[in-house]
Amino acid sequence: MIEELLPGLVVAVEAHRDDPLWDTPLFAEEEALVERAVAKRRREFAAVRGCARRAMEKLGVPAQPVVSGERGAPVWPAGLIGSMTHCDGYGAAALVRAGELASLGIDAEPHGPLPEGVG
Template sequence: MPVEPEFRDDSSSVQLVAAVRQLVGHGLVVEGGDLTPADRDLLLEEELSLGNVVPARRREFRAGRFYARQALQGLGAGGSVIPIGDNRAPVWPTAIVGSISHTRSLCVVAVGSSTEFLGVGIDIEEDSPLSCELARLVSDAAELEGREEIERGLGCDLPKLLFVIKEAFYKMYFPLTGRFLAFHDVRIELDVEKHAAKAWIVPSKHLAAIDSRCFEGRFGSSGGTLFSCFELSAR
């Protein structure tokens, strides 16, 4: 049987975008909503860069580019083409950094000026628990310490939250370094009360000589959607 598409009322998407705007740093422009803009026309160059994909992926892509251009207008870069690069990430206009994320029904975009930010990463995911197998893939024992108490306080699955935070961190970090990271290459420490997260690269044989900095991000939830954002200031 065909899977029925997921629909959410307008208020959930508005609330999500508002919550993310409160989360990100000053100077970042956030736009987003549901995927209905996917029915609008796109610039041809963007469609060609997408290639041959299933309809659901094409819909996510179209909505993402629509909201990305809305966000870019806030930085005075409206009308820009945002194709897909060799690494499948968006190619932003010169002097712009940005990040796009979507679920099956919602999309959020964050962009900023490269004079203000070296990088930004955002991720949104449906608030549903991960399987035990995926939880082991995403997190380690240290990150899951105190899991029951954290989940009671936050009201969400801890491995899924760690997944969202690590995805947001990776989206910020990869464009800066070109380094692919696995989930266990990144260690997360949560501040539950402040909804803040610290991320470190875990030293290993293949990562021993790279960045030893602590990166600070934030996380939250709205209407059944988890979200996280990392940004790296240029100042």
């Protein structure tokens, strides 16, 4: 669904709770970032990286680690810009070749009623 919201030159991959991407093996550099995290956080982390790797492959880029940089932002391989998001039971990544867009950002939230006072 998320790919329907993005320009056609963006490659988006999403995974729902039962998708095998939730059990994506991590590169050592990624594993080090979540070695102390609880299982739920580790699975979310793995799912979005699995989505990112699949998006890389669709762009013809070999799958590579996606580590966190300053303030937790993903560090993309040279030549790519992208964004990742996750919420309860859902993860997604969107990538594009650098130079085709100035920036790219996605976000997901569970579908449900907004808290009182938010509208």
